[in-house]
Amino acid sequence: xxxxxxxxxxxxxxxxxxxxxxxxxxxxxxxxxxxxxxxxxxxxxxxxxxxxxxxxxxxxxxxxxxxxxxxxxxxxxxxxxxxxxxxxxxxxxxxxxxxxxxxxxxxxxxxxxxxxxxxxxxxxxxxxxxxxxxxxxxxxxxxxxxxxxxxxxxxxxxxxxxxxxxxxxxxxxxxxxxxxxxxxxxxxxxxxxxxxxxxxxxxxxxxxxxxxxxxxxxxxxxxxxxxxxxxxxxxxxxxxxxxxxxxxxxxxxxxxxxxxxxxxxxxxxxxxxx
Amino acid sequence: xxxxxxxxxxxxxxxxxxxxxxxxxxxxxxxxxxxxxxxxxxxxxxxxxxxxxxxxxxxxxxxxxxxxxxxxxxxxxxxxxxxxxxxxxxxxxxxxxxxxxxxxxxxxxxxxxxxxxxxxxxxxxxxxxxxxxxxxxxxxxxxxxxxxxxxxxxxxxxxxxxxxxxxxxxxxxxxxxxxxxxxxxxxxxxxxxxxxxxxxxxxxxxxxxxxxxxxxxxxxxxxxxxxxxxxxxxxxxxxxxxxxxxxxxxxxxxxxxxxxxxxxxxxxxxxxxxxxxxxxxxxxxxxxxxxxxxxxxxxxxxxxxxxxxxxxxxxxxxxxxxxxxxxxxxxxxxxxxxxxxxxxxxxxxxxxxxxxxxxxxxxxxxxxxxxxxxxxxxxxxxxxxxxxxxxxxxxxxxxxxxxxxxxxxxxxxxxxxxxxxxxxxxxxxxxxxxxxxxxxxxxxxxxxxxxxxxxxxxxxxxxx
Numbered sequence: 191x192x193x194x195x196x197x198x199x200x201x202x203x204x205x206x207x208x209x210x211x212x213x214x215x216x217x218x219x220x221x222x223x224x225x226x227x228x229x230x231x232x233x234x235x236x237x238x239x240x241x242x243x244x245x246x247x248x249x250x251x252x253x254x255x256x257x258x259x260x261x262x263x264x265x266x267x268x269x270x271x272x273x274x275x276x277x278x279x280x281x282x283x284x285x286x287x288x289x290x291x292x293x294x295x296x297x298x299x300x301x302x303x304x305x306x307x308x309x310x311x312x313x314x315x316x317x318x319x320x321x322x323x324x325x326x327x328x329x330x331x332x333x334x335x336x337x338x339x340x341x342x343x344x345x346x347x348x349x350x351x352x353x354x355x356x357x358x359x360x361x362x363x364x365x366x367x368x369x370x371x372x373x374x375x376x377x378x379x380x381x382x383x384x385x386x387x388x389x390x391x392x393x394x395x396x397x398x399x400x401x402x403x404x405x406x407x408x409x410x411x412x413x414x415x416x417x418x419x420x421x422x423x424x425x426x427x428x429x430x431x432x433x434x435x436x437x438x439x440x441x442x443x444x445x446x447x448x449x450x451x452x453x454x455x456x457x458x459x460x461x462x463x464x
Numbered sequence: 465x466x467x468x469x470x471x472x473x474x475x476x477x478x479x480x481x482x483x484x485x486x487x488x489x490x491x492x493x494x495x496x497x498x499x500x501x502x503x504x505x506x507x508x509x510x511x512x513x514x515x516x517x518x519x520x521x522x523x524x525x526x527x528x529x530x531x532x533x534x535x536x537x538x539x540x541x542x543x544x545x546x547x548x549x550x551x552x553x554x555x556x557x558x559x560x561x562x563x564x565x566x567x568x569x570x571x572x573x574x575x576x577x578x579x580x581x582x583x584x585x586x587x588x589x590x591x592x593x594x595x596x597x598x599x600x601x602x603x604x605x606x607x608x609x610x611x612x613x614x615x616x617x618x619x620x621x622x623x624x625x626x627x628x629x630x631x632x633x634x635x636x637x638x639x640x641x642x643x644x645x646x647x648x649x650x651x652x653x654x655x656x657x658x659x660x661x662x663x664x665x666x667x668x669x670x671x672x673x674x675x676x677x678x679x680x681x682x683x684x685x686x687x688x689x690x691x692x693x694x695x696x697x698x699x700x701x702x703x704x705x706x707x708x709x710x711x712x713x714x715x716x717x718x719x720x721x722x723x724x725x726x727x728x729x730x731x732x733x734x735x736x737x738x739x740x741x742x743x744x745x746x747x748x749x750x751x752x753x754x755x756x757x758x759x760x761x762x763x764x765x766x767x768x769x770x771x772x773x774x775x776x777x778x779x780x781x782x783x784x785x786x787x788x789x790x791x792x793x794x795x796x797x798x799x800x801x802x803x804x805x806x807x808x809x810x811x812x813x814x815x816x817x818x819x820x821x822x823x824x825x826x827x828x829x830x831x832x833x834x835x836x837x838x839x840x841x842x843x844x845x846x847x848x849x850x851x852x853x854x855x856x857x858x859x860x861x862x863x864x865x866x867x868x869x870x871x872x873x874x875x876x877x878x879x880x881x882x883x884x885x886x887x888x889x890x891x892x893x894x895x896x897x898x899x900x901x902x903x904x905x906x907x908x909x910x911x912x913x914x915x916x917x918x919x920x921x922x923x924x925x926x927x928x
Binding site: 290357 | 621
């Protein structure tokens with residue numbers, strides 16, 4: 191897998207971590223989505239947020255993207271306040287949403303070139319084709335209208351869009367959802383290669399198997415807090431799944447009694463092997 | 465430019481611009497060609513009847529010059545080539561004036577008198593279509609620009625991957641404006657050019673006039689494109705954006721013009737023509753009494769140191785007719801000048817009412833630039849009056865300078881008739897039109913500026 195993700199924009203604060211969340215809280219009305227979330231991600235780190243639906247994973251990603259503003263705390267991307275300067279922060283981010291939506295009348299290749307143009311990139315046909323190949327989209331499908339694509343094929347175009355960005359931070363929301371096993375394995379390799387080149391990766395996922403392949407730190411998110419931090423290298427996926435279920439059950443119980451632990455996560459695995 | 469080209473390519477994949485273009489082309493083509501046919505027929509009629517009138521004037525029998533002054537002739541308003549695009553006040557104002565001794569006649573024969581059902585429906589001209597349908601076209605092109613992306617999820621992918629909202633907005637606006645300019649501007653330029661070539665455009669500065677006129681129409685289209693985009697920026701769904709944009713269209717294109725017109729009638733009511741004419745009649749009647757005529761004769765004799773009209777070096781009748789005409793000119797200038805100034809003031813107020821509705825601003829701007837506004841009509845009316853006065857002056861001077869003694873009557877012939885040139889009125893220059901258009905142009909510019917300013921916070925807040 192070629193095509194690393196590198197920043198082409200300067201880092202505002204020198205050696206600031208690529209992503210830093212400090213005491214981040216977010217409510218939607220009376221519902222608490224995040225409460226006191228801390229997370230630091232250096233260049234090359236791959237951090238996975240595990241958690242059930244409604245745990246706050248997507249809210250975290252939306253805060254990093256500046257689509258939401260935190261009620262308390264700070265979200266910084268390469269030292270830039272993502273709440274105050276979302277456009278500048280997003281200039282350093284590549285993002286693959288859970289449901290990749292494309293323009294149905296454009297082909298995969300045209301979609302990729304269009305999104306690249308919006309990001310200020312001039313992507314030639316050959317380079318676009320190479321990126322789609324890297325993302326695993328079959329050559330015969332690249333010229334077909336995206337309206338005929340399966341979810342997995344759209345996901346692959348989304349991956350190619352993110353690859354084209356060569357960003358400092360890669361945000362993945364359920365990235366392997368809809369991918370066939372071979373494509374998911376290929377995608378894991380792509381992420382590890384990107385991390386090896388210094389791209390920090392934050393992913394929200396349910397996929398414990400892929401988490402073990404890709405992440406060097408895992409945070410179990412429940413009721414808006416990281417209730418457990420795990421080094422996935424120390425556990426097989428069965429043990430990881432058991433621990434995950436136990437922690438979720440504990441967090442749910444703790445949340446109802448107001449006694450959940452606040453997690454603080456710091457990965458230090460820059461340059462981990464793919 | 466790369467972004468704009470990408471947006472244009474994306475827009476072109478959508479069938480909407482092609483459908484909108486086809487419908488606009490059909491509507492503009494039908495209205496424009498119909499108007500061109502009418503204008504060409506009228507221009508040919510004017511040419512034919514003007515030549516016949518000239519021949520009738522030159523071929524009249526030998527007669528006293530004052531009788532020739534009463535013989536009179538018809539003069540016709542020249543055809544504004546861009547009336548094919550915007551007839552303006554043309555259909556509602558008289559197109560011909562009878563010039564004859566003593567009388568400042570009204571312009572008569574309004575085109576609307578024998579207009580077809582399409583014109584009576586208020587939907588017959590190219591300008592009507594631009595005023596009502598082009599905003600709809602702009603709304604249909606722009607309502608989904610961001611709302612559909614938000615609904616589909618493509619906005620999330622774009623913004624999450626470094627698309628800058630400001631550039632995204634600017635790129636989409638520029639691309640859709642270019643599409644709209646092609647769909648609206650090109651047919652308008654083609655129709656205007658065709659009209660200028662076939663109707664006759666001498667003195668109308670038709671090239672620059674057509675260019676600024678088309679530019680004004682595109683500025684108007686840009687207002688509604690901006691409105692559609694601004695609504696799309698914040699609407700959750702494309703359907704919601706369309707409904708909101710259509711509501712704004714009804715407000716600005718249908719309701720506000722009526723309110724603006726009613727407001728102008730209150731702020732600057734039209735002067736009463738009947739009262740002006742009554743004052744003129746009263747003044748002229750007072751001046752033509754037997755006592756007034758006696759005083760006039762006595763003053764003329766005193767001026768020349770004569771005691772009898774036969775001692776005068778000039779013809780007394782010619783002299784008094786000149787003096788009476790000059791008095792009438794002053795009365796006409798005062799009363800009808802005030803009347804026309806009142807109407808012009810109302811037109812200016814209507815132009816400023818464009819602050820309430822871009823459609824009102826465009827209406828005032830469009831007819832001024834097309835050369836079919838009230839100022840052009842007033843210019844024609846006063847040109848006809850100046851021509852009439854020129855004939856009267858020449859005929860009366862002929863009488864004055866050829867004293868008739870002992871009851872002999874002066875008889876003039878073709879040489880005198882030929883001394884009267886044909887009526888060839890020049891239209892008001894474009895520079896005057898541009899000056900008159902400053903109010904509505906500023907109103908339209910303010911609409912654009914306000915919408916552009918409003919776009920800044922909305923673009924900053926753009927979220928998927």
